[in-house]
Amino acid sequence: MRRVSRIAVAGVATAALAVTVSACGSSSTSSSSSSSDKNLGLALAYDVGGKGDQSFNDAATAGLDKADKEFGYKSAAVEPQDGESDADKTQRLETLAKQGYNPVIGVGFAYAPAVKAVAAKFPKTTFGIVDDNSFQAKNVANLVFHEEQASYLAGVAAAKATKTNVVGFIGGVDVPLIHKFEAGFKQGVADTKKGVTVKSQYLTETAAEGGFSSPDKGESAADGQIDAHADVLYAAAGLSGQGVIKAAAAHNVWAIGVDSDQYKQDALAKYKASILTSAMKNVEGAVYGLAKSVHDGKPETGEIRGSLANGGVSLSSSNPKFSGDQAIQDAVKKAEEGIKNGTITVKTS
Numbered sequence: 001m002r003r004v005s006r007i008a009v010a011g012v013a014t015a016a017l018a019v020t021v022s023a024c025g026s027s028s029t030s031s032s033s034s035s036s037d038k039n040l041g042l043a044l045a046y047d048v049g050g051k052g053d054q055s056f057n058d059a060a061t062a063g064l065d066k067a068d069k070e071f072g073y074k075s076a077a078v079e080p081q082d083g084e085s086d087a088d089k090t091q092r093l094e095t096l097a098k099q100g101y102n103p104v105i106g107v108g109f110a111y112a113p114a115v116k117a118v119a120a121k122f123p124k125t126t127f128g129i130v131d132d133n134s135f136q137a138k139n140v141a142n143l144v145f146h147e148e149q150a151s152y153l154a155g156v157a158a159a160k161a162t163k164t165n166v167v168g169f170i171g172g173v174d175v176p177l178i179h180k181f182e183a184g185f186k187q188g189v190a191d192t193k194k195g196v197t198v199k200s201q202y203l204t205e206t207a208a209e210g211g212f213s214s215p216d217k218g219e220s221a222a223d224g225q226i227d228a229h230a231d232v233l234y235a236a237a238g239l240s241g242q243g244v245i246k247a248a249a250a251h252n253v254w255a256i257g258v259d260s261d262q263y264k265q266d267a268l269a270k271y272k273a274s275i276l277t278s279a280m281k282n283v284e285g286a287v288y289g290l291a292k293s294v295h296d297g298k299p300e301t302g303e304i305r306g307s308l309a310n311g312g313v314s315l316s317s318s319n320p321k322f323s324g325d326q327a328i329q330d331a332v333k334k335a336e337e338g339i340k341n342g343t344i345t346v347k348t349s
Helices: 056-071 086-099 109-121 147-161 176-192 215-227 238-250 266-274 283-295 326-341
Strands: 007-009 017-021 027-031 041-045 076-078 101-106 127-130 140-145 166-173 197-204 232-236 254-259 275-281 302-306 313-315
Touching: 041 056, 041 086, 041 283, 056 254, 056 283, 076 086, 086 101, 086 109, 101 109, 101 283, 109 127, 109 140, 127 283, 140 283, 147 176, 147 232, 147 254, 147 275, 147 313, 147 326, 166 176, 166 215, 166 238, 176 197, 176 232, 176 326, 197 215, 215 232, 215 238, 232 238, 232 275, 238 254, 238 266, 254 266, 266 275, 283 302
Parallel strands: 041 076, 041 101, 101 127, 127 140, 140 302, 166 197, 166 232, 232 254, 254 275
Antiparallel strands: 007 076, 017 027, 275 313
16 A cells, blocks of 8 residues: 555644555544544645645645634644545545544645535535635635736846846746746736747646656756856746756846745745745735634635735745845836736736
C-alpha cells in the first residue's frame, strides 16, 4: 500500500494525530477528540507544493493561524501527495468533515470534484474551494480572485523597471487559471511601454508533472530567459517560483513574486533584495473570512471574488527600491485607478 497523505496540524493548541491507511490506499486523520465532537475548527487540504511553498499554500496557512488564534480552534492542515486521484482527495475531505471540522477548504482548483462530491454528503458543513467557481452549492464558498488585475500592475512595474526591454513570465502549469496571470502581465507591459518583449514559458502541461512544486524547473526556466536578456521575471508557479527568484538573485536581475508578499518570506530572505514586488491575492483573508463566518453562525456561500477594488488582490510595496521609485509608483497608481474606475479592462486570456 502506498501512503497518500501526511497530516500537519496547526493551531494554538495541537491535537495528537494518528495516520490510518485504508484498503484503497488513502489515509486520513484521527484526532484525540472523538469523531462526535463538533466545532473543531477549520481544516485545510493543501494544493500541490504544500505548506512551505512561500506562496499560495502558505497564504492559506496564515488564514488558518489567524482563525486558530482568534477562535481557539484546533485546526488541521493536510498535505497532498504526487499522483493522487480525485478519489484520494474526496476521501481526505470526507474524513475531515466526519471528524467535525467546519469549514473544510480545498486549497486549489484541483479539489473541485472532491468538494462537489463531499459537500453533497455533508449539507450541514460549510466547504470552501480556492480558485474554482466551476460549480455552486448551498454549502460551498467559491473563493476566487481577479488575478489578472494584480498581474497587470506587475506588468506595469516590470515595464518601468526593465533596462533591456525584455521581461519574462514563467507559469507553473499551462492551465486557464495561470493564463489569467500571463494575460494581465502582458497587457500591463504593453500598455506601459512600447517595444518591450515578454518571453513566456510554462514549466509543465499538468500539475502532476511538478509545475507548481519544482524549484529546479523554475530556476532552469529563469536561467534560460535571463540568457535571452530578460531582466525582470514574473513567476506564477507556486513552489517552483522559488527557483525563479533564486536565479534572479544570482544574475542580479529583478523577480516579481506571486500570491504572498515574497519579500517578507523568511525562506527567501537571502534573495529579497532581488524581489521587486509581488502580485498578491488575499488567500489569507479569504480563508480567515470563511472561518469567521462559520464561527459567527452566518456561513458565507457562493462566489466570493477578490479584486483591486475590495482589496482581494494587490501589489506589495515592501521593497524600498520599489516603493521609493517615483516613476514606478506613479505608473502603478494610475493603472490601479484605471482598473478600479473601469477605464482599463484587463484581459483574462
